[in-house]
Amino acid sequence: MAKTQDIRRRIRSIQNTRQLTKAMKMVSAAKLKRATAAVVAARPYAEHMHAMLVSIAGRAGADTHPLLEVRPERRVEVVVLTGDKGLCGSFNGNIVKAALRFVESMREAEVRAHIVGKRGRDSLRRLRIPMERERVDVSRRMDAGLAREIAADVLERFLDGRIDAAYLVYNRFRSAISHTVSIERLLPIERPEAAADVPSEDYIYEPDAATLFDRLLPRSVEIQLHRAILESVAAEHGARMTAMDSATRNAGELIDGLTLHMNRVRQAAITTEIIEVVSGAAALE
Numbered sequence: 001m002a003k004t005q006d007i008r009r010r011i012r013s014i015q016n017t018r019q020l021t022k023a024m025k026m027v028s029a030a031k032l033k034r035a036t037a038a039v040v041a042a043r044p045y046a047e048h049m050h051a052m053l054v055s056i057a058g059r060a061g062a063d064t065h066p067l068l069e070v071r072p073e074r075r076v077e078v079v080v081l082t083g084d085k086g087l088c089g090s091f092n093g094n095i096v097k098a099a100l101r102f103v104e105s106m107r108e109a110e111v112r113a114h115i116v117g118k119r120g121r122d123s124l125r126r127l128r129i130p131m132e133r134e135r136v137d138v139s140r141r142m143d144a145g146l147a148r149e150i151a152a153d154v155l156e157r158f159l160d161g162r163i164d165a166a167y168l169v170y171n172r173f174r175s176a177i178s179h180t181v182s183i184e185r186l187l188p189i190e191r192p193e194a195a196a197d198v199p200s201e202d203y204i205y206e207p208d209a210a211t212l213f214d215r216l217l218p219r220s221v222e223i224q225l226h227r228a229i230l231e232s233v234a235a236e237h238g239a240r241m242t243a244m245d246s247a248t249r250n251a252g253e254l255i256d257g258l259t260l261h262m263n264r265v266r267q268a269a270i271t272t273e274i275i276e277v278v279s280g281a282a283a284l285e
Contacts, residue, residue, distance in 0.1 A: 004269070007262040011255055018251035024087065025244035028237045032176060035234035039173055039227075046227045053216055065210075067155075067189050067217045071164040076111045077132055077154060078102060079186065079225075081170035081232040082120030084139040091171060091179070091239035092119040096127075098181040099169050103129060109164075114154065116146075132157075142233045147226035155218055158187045170228045171235035177242050179235035186224065189217055 080099045082092045099120070103111045112132035115121045121134050133153060138146060157163045166187040171179045 004262055004266050007258055007265065011258050011262070014251050014255050014258070018248055018255070021244045021247040021251065025241050025248060028241035028244060032234060032237035032241055035230065035237050036173070036176075039230045039234045042227045042230050046223050049216075049220060049223055053220055065213050065217055066159060067187065067221075070188050073106070073109050073165045075163045076106055076109045077114055077157065077163045077166045078111060079114040079150060079154065079166065079168045080116065080120050080124070081168070081228060082115070082117030082123075083232075083236045084118040084137055086119060087243060088236055088240035089243040091236055092117070092123070094181050095169060095171060096120060096123040098183065099124065100127060100129070102167065102169060102183060112163075114150070114166075116150070142229050144222070144226050147222050147229055151218065151222040151225050154186060155221060163187075168225070168228055170232045171239075172228075173231045173234040173238065176238040179238060182228075184224070184228070186221055189220060 078099060080095060082095050086092065096119075099113065103113075110130075112130045113124055114133045115124060115131060116135045116138060118136040121131075121136055125131070135146075135150075154163075154166045158166060165185065168182075168184045168186050170182060172182040173179050
């Protein structure tokens with residue numbers, strides 16, 4: 001049976017861990033509030049940008065732009081958005097599993113991964129997935145600047161013909177306790193006629209459709225990546241807050257159980273000592 005001193009030492013260790021998980025939960029909750037506001041603000045802009053792009057393309061007949069060209073998918077790049085840190089439940093694991101399933105589904109194509117985040121890089125490297133580009137230690141740069149860099153990198157390879165398509169795998173934010181893995185095509189950009197549910201407002205634009213598309217189409221890729229990064233950041237904070245809340249509750253339950261066990265051990269020791277004293281006194285009579 002464990003000694004009382006050993007149980008007390010374990011209780012103190014778990015109490016220290018509980019303080020840490022509680023602090024991490026509070027930090028994630030504060031960051032989640034800001035990240036959620038950023039996601040809510042970014043979604044309408046991305047949706048209206050896409051609606052305007054589709055409407056102009058349909059009216060101007062500019063669906064022959066290189067970024068709209070659909071090719072046989074022989075060389076594919078998949079951009080995988082993960083985190084640099086753990087302690088966030090299944091957030092990173094779900095992304096890695098989805099990326100692996102996507103790679104397996106594209107057996108006839110040469111698929112290379114564009115990894116954002118240390119956790120995804122380490123996992124996919126162990127699985128021997130070919131890497132095109134690695135971006136780690138970017139947790140403080142998950143913003144429009146990072147989206148612009150990734151978009152420029154992928155667009156360059158697509159326009160040069162080094163890849164035929166690009167896909168994006170990320171966690172889409174639903175709520176503080178819910179996020180879902182989403183796989184979206186980045187390139188080639190969806191053709192206008194494929195989006196029948198988008199309203200066809202008319203726009204006055206200049207100088208001409210070709211020049212406008214040269215600016216709007218690459219910009220739409222940046223916006224899609226930026227929105228996905230914001231979604232991923234919010235989902236990560238929500239997952240970490242939920243995981244740390246669960247860890248804090250589990251630590252409390254473990255402390256209660258150990259405290260009860262310690263009291264029982266102490267009572268058993270006291271009872272044993274009383275029996276020994278009584279037995280000794282009876283033997284002396």
